[in-house]
Amino acid sequence: MMKIVITSINFNYKNGYDGDYTSVNLYFNSVGSTFNISGFIEVTNDEYASAAGDTSKLEDLVKKKVEANIKDTTATTTAG
Numbered sequence: 001m002m003k004i005v006i007t008s009i010n011f012n013y014k015n016g017y018d019g020d021y022t023s024v025n026l027y028f029n030s031v032g033s034t035f036n037i038s039g040f041i042e043v044t045n046d047e048y049a050s051a052a053g054d055t056s057k058l059e060d061l062v063k064k065k066v067e068a069n070i071k072d073t074t075a076t077t078t079a080g
Contacts, residue, residue, distance in 0.1 A: 002033035004059040004066075012042070024048040028062050041065040 008027035023042050030037040051057035
């Protein structure tokens, strides 16, 4: 069973530090599988706000984004 571990949360201020954050990078590592996945995914303010403070919700958000990226990469690779 693969488990996602969030290792860092970074807030992006693309419009400068005077305003609210514009997005969030969730850095992660995977453990417990025969392969490794690590890196970060960028989520919107709303996505982060709906999961903030709940580690399992943040991990699920990472899993969904990684799965979507894998499916998109696979579709692009097999279509060309």
